[in-house]
Amino acid sequence: MSVNPRGPNAVDRHVGSRIRLRRQLLNMSQEKLGDELGVTFQQVQKYERGTNRVGAGRLWLMGRVLDVPVSFFYEGVSESMTQPGFSEGDQTPIVDDFIQSADGVALAQAFARIKDGKVRRRILELVRTLAAEEAEAAAAETAEV
Incomplete structure (x- = not known):
């Protein structure tokens, strides 16, 4: 199966995850x-999943609507994201999975409100x-099987 060079890539998915994060932070x-934006919610879903790329003009408008600079959508993009796979020490997939979940966003918002360092630790x-x-527990369950 060949990769479509015109299709979305890791950067498109990263931008989509940043769109979702900001939208959720704003409730x-x-x-x-x-x-x-003048599009359907289905189109927003496609942007957030990285299924569809966001054009420059639409990304600029999205920044205005979500009250962030366009650079916000690219924060955290690294050269390694453009390569197939990730380096072994790269935590990006874990962070992306966390931020993609509603619980992850809620936990991050609540945790950020705690100012006492001892409590946070x-x-x-x-x-x-x-x-x-x-x-x-999972290991014990697997050992029993």
């Missing part, structure tokens, strides 16, 4: 964003402990 629906330790316990 804006896909329908509302689509109305502001305790929350991080709690999450790490819960994740380790879940991994141990």
